[in-house]
Amino acid sequence: MADLNHYLILSGLLFTIGTAGVLLRRNVITVLLSIEVMLNAVNLTFIAFGRFLGSSDGQIIVFFVITVAAAEAAVGLALVIALFRHVETLNPDAFRQLRG
Amino acid sequence: MAFNLILFYLFAAIAVGTTLLVVVQSNPVHSVLLLIGSFIGLAGLYVLLEAPFVAVIQIIVYAGAIMVLFLFVVMLLNAPREAIVRSSMLESGATRAVGALLALAFAAELAWALTRSRTLAMSHAGDTPAFSVPQIGQRIFQEYAFAFEATSILILVAMVGAITLAGRHLSKNDQGHNG
Amino acid sequence: MLNPVVIAQLAILLFVFVMLLSSAAGMVYMERKVAARIQQRMGPTLVGPYGLLQPLADIIKLAMKEDVRPKAADPILFALAPIISAACAFTAFAVVPFGAETTFFGLLDQPVPLQVADVNVAILWVFAVTSMGVYGIVLAGWSSNSKYSLLGALRSSAQMISYELSYGMALAAVLVLSGTMSIRGIVEAQSGGLLDVSHWFLWLQPVGFFIFMTAGVAETNRAPFDFPEAEQELVAGYHTEYSSMSFAMFFLAEYINMVTVSAIATSLYLGGWNGPFLPEWLGWIWFLAKVGFLLFFYVWMRWTLPRYRYDQLMAFGWKFLLPLSVVNLLVTAAGVLYFGL
Secondary structure, three states: OOOHHHHHHHHHHHHHHHHHHHHHOOOHHHHHHHHHHHHHHHHHHHHHHHHHHOOOHHHHHHHHHHHHHHHHHHHHHHHHHHHHHHOOOOOHHHOOOOOO | OOHHHHHHHHHHHHHHHHHHHHHHOOOHHHHHHHHHHHHHHHHHHHHHOOOHHHHHHHHHHHHHHHHHHHHHHHHHHOOOHHHHHHOOOOOOHHHHHHHHHHHHHHHHHHHHHHHOOHHHHHOOOOOOOOOOHHHHHHHHHHOOHHHHHHHHHHHHHHHHHHHHHHOOOOOOHHHOOOO | OOOHHHHHHHHHHHHHHHHHHHHHHHHHHHHHHHHHHHOOOOOOOOOOHHHOOHHHHHHHHHHOOOOOOOOOOOHHHHHHHHHHHHHHHHHHHHHOOOEEEEOOOOOOOOOEEEOOOOOOOHHHHHHHHHHHHHHHHHHHHHHOOOHHHHHHHHHHHHHHHHHHHHHHHHHHHHHHHHOOOOHHHHHHOOOOOHHHOOOOHHHHOHHHHHHHHHHHHHHOOOHHHOHHHOOOOOOOHHHOOOOHHHHHHHHHHHHHHHHHHHHHHHHHHOOOOOOOOOOHHHHHHHHHHHHHHHHHHHHHHHHHOOOOOHHHHHHHHHHHHHHHHHHHHHHHHHHHHHHOO
């Protein structure tokens, strides 16, 4: 029987991979995908705790997290499209106009 | 070894493997598809955790709708391949090595912190009842009703925002740019 | 050796797989014959009696063709796309029950449901797997690296996603009536009544049935909604660059999606295996008859109705069908509250 610790270590690992993706990748789409990975790792933590503490709160909160992630992905991608119309690149380093 | 444990390792391997490849891949289309594979692995884990409703919702919403959105954007933008490949990873190997080391350190720290929790004593709760969908629905509409309504407004705002940002404003001047 | 119940379940799995494959072959024959008769000609008559071996000849021809792959195509995705389409089509059928629980005349000591898997979120499972089927089409169009394929794939997948919403709302209305998400539970909620017919959800939800069938036809890219793969418009849409067995997989996936949509519509609205005059253990005959009728209806629509133009198709899905399905859900919910069904 898989322990709670197994699930927590797994979600910690996934969260790390997501964070590494956000910080290290130079492609806006991949950065957004890594954010989704981080959100999924958190979802896994919620469901694991919900199961092992005997409460359905975990599943309900995950339901809302998925919805918020959907809204955020939609707006993020709309921003990417709007930016792409000005500078034809997906490299976030290309947008430096507001730098001090 | 219990069948449950074997399934856990299988789905965990799928999830971790595909997620690693998502972050490493240079082609964004491949990244999106690998992330879908990761979602399927996670859905399997949710089923093991006796949450089949959330597993199916994850496939429908995340893998079936959000990832299609990502895929459409990647395909329609079709950024030149060289730009993607050239600027995908930081150039020097030393940077990558340091980054990987820091990531490992972070992962180890997270694992240590999460497993120190007091729920160790409760982690063998094998007789928790599985929650049926009607029970979850009741709680969402009773206790979490405010969150539900707020989320629906959030989705409306996101819809309007996405269309405003990405839509072509025919009355404005910047229709001539990329069209 | 093995538990006989497990053997029976494996046998049912194998049986369903073989039946799906042969139903696809049967659909090829029925389509050509019915199309021919509607157009007042004969259809296949040369191969076998009444042309019954025509699908076999078609399959042999397809299998022996050369498998062409465009040089600039992404090799992994190009090979993966038909697999995803076909796999999702088969998987969606896994939760469809086609008969009551049976012990095979007392051979087994506990009854086994005539279904591959009895999941209690079965309706959502079908919805989820159908959503995944969109990827087969999108990847086929993208990986072929050709203008026609990409355009056809994007249009086709946009259409499928748009009609999924009405599909889901119609499903939700049935869920309100039945109170359970397991398809077996929904069919059992429709049993009894006058001649085993009067409790069908069709009588309580005629608008819902119309919405479901329309959205189902649009989902499977058939009949009046097949603009993205119309021969005159976009060469062949997303499967332009595919040949021989890969093309056969797309074809197979389309027909099995049709069978799945018909099977789900039968279970949700037409009472599944309930029917008059036959004992319960022969219910699967009624199931086959109803699914067969819906498949005939599919073919009939294709060869009778003209095709919707793409913008008309999208306007219909978003501006007519979606509001109608929401109103349907509201009225159903109000009715259940008021009449206490």
